[in-house]
Amino acid sequence: MQPKSDLPQGTLDLLILKIVALGPVHGYAIAQRLQQVSRDVVQVPQGSLYPALHRLENRGLLAADWDRTETGREAKFYRLTRKGKAQLETEAASWLRLTEAVGFILNMSEGGAK
Amino acid sequence: MRWWQRLRRRSQMEDQLEKELRFHLDQHTADLMARGLSPEQARRLARQALGGPDQVKEQCRDARGTRWLEDLWQDLRYSLRTLRQRPGFTSVALLTLGLGTGATTVIYTVIDGVLLRPLAYAEPGRLVALQEQTDWSTQWGNQWAFTYPNFVDCRNGSLALAMAGWRYTGGTLTADGKAEYVDGREISAELFSILGVTLARGRAFRPEEDRTGAAPVAIISAALSQRLYAGNAAAIGAPLTFDGKAYTVVGIAPPDFRLDGESDVFTPIGQSADPAMKNREAHRAVAWARLRAGATLAQAQAELAAIGRRLAAQYPASNKGRTFVAQPLRPDVGDVRSTLWLLLGAVSLVLLIACVNVASLLLARAVSRDRELALRVALGAGRGRLARQCLTESAVLGLGGGLVGILMAAIGIRPFVAIWPGNLPRVEQVQLDWRVLLVALAVSGGCGLLFGLAPALRAPARELERTLRAGARAVSGSSRRLHGAFVASEIALALVLLVCAGTLGRTLLRLSWLDPGVDIRNVLTARMALSPATLPDPGRTRAAWRDVLDRARGVPGVQSVALVDTVPMREGNNEIGYWTTPAEPPENQQPLVSATSVTPDYLKVMGVPLRQGRFFDDRDRLGNEGVVVIDEVMAEEAFHGQDPLGKHLWIGLGSDPARVIGVVGHVRYWGLAGDDTARVRAQLYYPFAQVPDHLVRRWSELMSIAVRTGIPPANVLAPLRRELRGATGDQVLYEVHTLERLAHDSLARQRFLMLLFGIFAGLALTLASIGIYGVLAYLTGRRVPEIGMRMALGASGGDVLRLVLRQSLGMIFLGVAAGAGAAWAAGRVLQRLVEGVEPAGPAAFAVTIAVLVAAALFASFLPARRASRVDPVKALRQE
Numbered sequence: 005m006q007p008k009s010d011l012p013q014g015t016l017d018l019l020i021l022k023i024v025a026l027g028p029v030h031g032y033a034i035a036q037r038l039q040q041v042s043r044d045v046v047q048v049p050q051g052s053l054y055p056a057l058h059r060l061e062n063r064g065l066l067a068a069d070w071d072r073t074e075t076g077r078e079a080k081f082y083r084l085t086r087k088g089k090a091q092l093e094t095e096a097a098s099w100l101r102l103t104e105a106v107g108f109i110l111n112m113s114e115g116g117a118k
Numbered sequence: 119m120r121w122w123q124r125l126r127r128r129s130q131m132e133d134q135l136e137k138e139l140r141f142h143l144d145q146h147t148a149d150l151m152a153r154g155l156s157p158e159q160a161r162r163l164a165r166q167a168l169g170g171p172d173q174v175k176e177q178c179r180d181a182r183g184t185r186w187l188e189d190l191w192q193d194l195r196y197s198l199r200t201l202r203q204r205p206g207f208t209s210v211a212l213l214t215l216g217l218g219t220g221a222t223t224v225i226y227t228v229i230d231g232v233l234l235r236p237l238a239y240a241e242p243g244r245l246v247a248l249q250e251q252t253d254w255s256t257q258w259g260n261q262w263a264f265t266y267p268n269f270v271d272c273r274n275g276s277l278a279l280a281m282a283g284w285r286y287t288g289g290t291l292t293a294d295g296k297a298e299y300v301d302g303r304e305i306s307a308e309l310f311s312i313l314g315v316t317l318a319r320g321r322a323f324r325p326e327e328d329r330t331g332a333a334p335v336a337i338i339s340a341a342l343s344q345r346l347y348a349g350n351a352a353a354i355g356a357p358l359t360f361d362g363k364a365y366t367v368v369g370i371a372p373p374d375f376r377l378d379g380e381s382d383v384f385t386p387i388g389q390s391a392d393p394a395m396k397n398r399e400a401h402r403a404v405a406w407a408r409l410r411a412g413a414t415l416a417q418a419q420a421e422l423a424a425i426g427r428r429l430a431a432q433y434p435a436s437n438k439g440r441t442f443v444a445q446p447l448r449p450d451v452g453d454v455r456s457t458l459w460l461l462l463g464a465v466s467l468v469l470l471i472a473c474v475n476v477a478s479l480l481l482a483r484a485v486s487r488d489r490e491l492a493l494r495v496a497l498g499a500g501r502g503r504l505a506r507q508c509l510t511e512s513a514v515l516g517l518g519g520g521l522v523g524i525l526m527a528a529i530g531i532r533p534f535v536a537i538w539p540g541n542l543p544r545v546e547q548v549q550l551d552w553r554v555l556l557v558a559l560a561v562s563g564g565c566g567l568l569f570g571l572a573p574a575l576r577a578p579a580r581e582l583e584r585t586l587r588a589g590a591r592a593v594s595g596s597s598r599r600l601h602g603a604f605v606a607s608e609i610a611l612a613l614v615l616l617v618c619a620g621t622l623g624r625t626l627l628r629l630s631w632l633d634p635g636v637d638i639r640n641v642l643t644a645r646m647a648l649s650p651a652t653l654p655d656p657g658r659t660r661a662a663w664r665d666v667l668d669r670a671r672g673v674p675g676v677q678s679v680a681l682v683d684t685v686p687m688r689e690g691n692n693e694i695g696y697w698t699t700p701a702e703p704p705e706n707q708q709p710l711v712s713a714t715s716v717t718p719d720y721l722k723v724m725g726v727p728l729r730q731g732r733f734f735d736d737r738d739r740l741g742n743e744g745v746v747v748i749d750e751v752m753a754e755e756a757f758h759g760q761d762p763l764g765k766h767l768w769i770g771l772g773s774d775p776a777r778v779i780g781v782v783g784h785v786r787y788w789g790l791a792g793d794d795t796a797r798v799r800a801q802l803y804y805p806f807a808q809v810p811d812h813l814v815r816r817w818s819e820l821m822s823i824a825v826r827t828g829i830p831p832a833n834v835l836a837p838l839r840r841e842l843r844g845a846t847g848d849q850v851l852y853e854v855h856t857l858e859r860l861a862h863d864s865l866a867r868q869r870f871l872m873l874l875f876g877i878f879a880g881l882a883l884t885l886a887s888i889g890i891y892g893v894l895a896y897l898t899g900r901r902v903p904e905i906g907m908r909m910a911l912g913a914s915g916g917d918v919l920r921l922v923l924r925q926s927l928g929m930i931f932l933g934v935a936a937g938a939g940a941a942w943a944a945g946r947v948l949q950r951l952v953e954g955v956e957p958a959g960p961a962a963f964a965v966t967i968a969v970l971v972a973a974a975l976f977a978s979f980l981p982a983r984r985a986s987r988v989d990p991v992k993a994l995r996q997e
Contacts, residue, residue: 032142035142050142051173054142055178055180062182077141078137079138
């Protein structure tokens, strides 16, 4: 099994926004999905998930409503606000640009810089 | 959710947070169980994955961003609750702080109204005061009042300035056979519009009314309008006889309008009959101006300088070397400034003592809560958080004290202004408004933070474990030292106030025993306005004065009567230069003397002793040789010990010298307090009968009558007034004083300061004693087990008494040592700012220190005695 990597600074917010963008979802489900989608590569300490959610809610990027799950329990469901959507788009774009650039540099053949 | 909603829904949010996390844990556990784990295993794993629930919650709360506000809210409510639980402590603290801030607020309110507030005119920043300035200086400096012709030229020549001029007048109002003297001002037509003052009724003067020969019009004060015409409406258009001339009232000034003091009648300056107004050498007018829109002060200065050069070329005789300058217009408040700052300094000391008192109370509480605080740190409370909570509590206390103080100030401000000695300038501006309230609240909040600092800084309890184990009984050395420092600083502050009060008291005592140089008993003085009809003719004027003297002498109870222009210890003086050789030295090298013109009986009325030669008699009149009488001080200054009799003196009154015919005792002309340090102490008397004809009118406008009586002087006033009304019934006495009253009033400032410093010092002493009592009661209370142990080992009650008193004496002497230096410095300040103060000598210090130490020991005696009666068995059991 590969060692799990820690998330780079600031990317947790981006990932949360992306997952919430797919539809209203509660905290536990976000944790689950993060783990599944990243095929256990990304290690999200669950303890830091909730402060992040509250921070995003406080900044107006997420909104939350109490609703029932399929099993009938009450849970806090997060959804993306308009502001959050805009934020997701700009952050995702800049993240892709950055990774692309980093990828280019890493793929350089030896001496290619000359 | 808005921040205020957060505050209100705090508990709801906590519930939801709890619920959200529980849901997470349950869900995770269920999933793990579904994978085949036992319920216990699943629960444990789920908990592990999430981390400590309290830490997560704490982080979530932080993530909300309004954490500090929520904490503040919580702290506020906690503080209010704990304060309510201890009503004794809270009310003592609030009362102490209330007294401190209340007194400070009262003084600050007066300072704000009198010194800080801008002039009550529209856009006061664009108003300037103009002065004439010469390129030479004399004893009076190099700035002068305006002459009216110069004012008119400047006004007409300036583009940057809209100018207005005014000057002091006064005269007799006659209506329905009654006459009264009122103060007046001659003003130029522009004055009201330049100041931006709207008349209460009617109109200001028109420019065409502001010149000789125009119809006589007058503006009167609202008070006079009430008095004469019973209301403003009836006054407009009404006739007014002022100084023998018939005017028509065209306007009423607003009730609060002051032009350097109150005045009842305003007349156009351009109509003035005074020949001085056409004289380019008579500096009588005040010139003010408003910068026109867009103009700057620098432009105005340049323009005035150009006008000055032009006039100097045009009128070299009067204007050579003379120019004009403009400065921002400021209120003239005289020596009130230093009095007020002194008082603010004194109340600040009281406030500081109050703060130290509350600080030591709070510290005592904090120490007794050490265990609680240590426990909370152990349970994860942040050190910053605990400090913040302490500060919140003291700030709440400070603000509460501030509110109490503001209440006291609101009640106390009017009585305070009422006991102010003499006239408080700008008193109409003194009011408790939001600016003052803001300052008071800021000061009290600041004090709250200040005295909360000590408990807050020690809140992060060090050596938790020891504190928790030590129990509540031990007092750590650092807190005992801090308490000692509090007591010492209270003693030091109180000492400063006590020494100041003592110094002032001694000064007052010394000054009131001084010989004023005149016999102040049974003398009545009053200014006198002759009938306006007699003034134009010098011969008639002299006859009228002779008549006044004759009639006054006939009033029952009057022993002797004299006329005098400047009365000792009253406002008003005439300083002139003199020289003793025929060649007149340049003006700025002439020694000065205060000159008084009198009639022959002056010495008899005033009881001034004749030292040498003779005083004036009826032979000394115009046409005979000019004579003067000088006082001892001038005899020394002018003739350096030679016999002054028969020597000649030149004074500016005529070209001929005057012969010295007598020497009299020195009179404390500048008041009991002020005379020793006065700039001009030499005195000279000259006969009123020898005043040249062309000056008789001017002198007559200034003359006072002084009578010595055989009965209480107040009793002769009514018959005197009746007798002196004159043939036309329009001669009046005004500004009536007894000499005794004038002497008393000359010490009013010293007496007032002593009264207030005395009150403040008493307050300080009381507060400091309470503080010492509180600290010692606390410290000895904490030492009960130790004392019990000592007594069990054989110490007697007396030993314990001495132990406690020794501890308090240590603090007291530290405070006395620190305070003595500060008190010495404060005495120096007093000496510089208050006339007649001599610094406190060692004897005064010794007495003050003795009083202070006695009070402090008395305050420590009660706790000490209680300690000496400790029952050792009970005390040891407490441990």
